[in-house]
Amino acid sequence: MIVARTIDELRETINGSCVTIGNFDGVHMGHQRLMARTCAKARKRGLISVVVTFDPHPMTVLMGQQKTPPFITSTAQRLRFIERQGPNVTLVLEFTRQMAALEPVDFVRRYLVEGLALRELVIGYDYAMGKGRKGNFELLSTLGQELGFGVERLDPVIVGGAVVSSTRIRDLIQSGNVWDARPLLGRFFEVEGEVVDGMKRGASKLGFPTANLRLSGTLLPKPGVYAVWAEVDGELYQAMANVGVNPTFGDTGLTLEAHILDFDRNIYGRQVSLQFVQRLRSERKFESIEALKARIADDVRLGRVILSTADAQPGSDPSGDEDK
Structure with missing residues (x-):
């Protein structure tokens, strides 16, 4: 083109x-x-x-x-x-x-x-x-x-009994309904950004290293934890993403960070895209770091199950209820 x-x-x-x-x-x-x-x-x-x-x-x-x-x-x-x-x-x-x-x-x-x-x-x-x-x-x-x-x-084009529009899709994403936005987009909603230094707590304190993405004027889903696909150098990996302010640590700025499963490469400075598949839960403040670690481990287990299903695969047909 x-x-x-x-x-x-x-x-x-x-x-x-x-x-x-x-x-x-x-x-x-x-x-x-x-x-x-x-x-x-x-x-x-x-x-x-x-x-x-x-x-x-x-x-x-x-x-x-x-x-x-x-x-x-x-x-x-x-x-x-x-x-x-x-x-x-x-x-x-x-x-x-x-x-x-x-x-x-x-x-x-x-x-x-x-x-x-x-x-x-x-x-x-x-x-x-x-x-x-x-x-x-x-x-x-x-x-x-x-x-x-x-x-x-x-x-x-009518999907789910209503006209497909950018406004409708934006509303779904901002309410966290990324799965429901997929038939309207014909793919998973995707965000991309450069991997930058974060607070360096993921690996050292939580045991779950994260890639922090620098964003600029980007539409983000409702704060929470999501099962996502991460694309790095053209390869797709199962991942978990957190949109939020990390309340357990008292942070205030909205961030997007991803824990890429079974991945141990240094990708600082690289462009990474995240395809949002399913929202798992809202972000919340935990009483201790240990409690947060345990919940992240549960999130990862659930995320693996979701991302392993046929409907959650990138490129699978999302348009089953298209009316027109």
């Missing part, structure tokens, strides 16, 4: 495209259906399949960082998950207030028709673009007739 950051990088390389466009936070099942349809139509018509997305997220620019909810995926994650869907090109446009002020016809003409030689546009059921979100399906269809491209609007 080619990743471009400006339209100028693609002007000489695309002579006809099928495009889908959106923020795609989470690259969830609804987004995946859009991309699958875009790639299928492109193949059928001999066009280049293109995903157009934005960085930073428009909400950050229009509402400000403080009022913007944490995103399900970082830009790097989003691009990796988009690549799995098979498009030829992803165009990541810098979103600015100037872009937000563009009339839909100006955006479509400049970026899609002139920049990408648009022939087919695939959009979601509620998609709208441009100033005042005036670029809805009806207006885009009219522009398509004038400028020479077709527009297809897909119905929403």
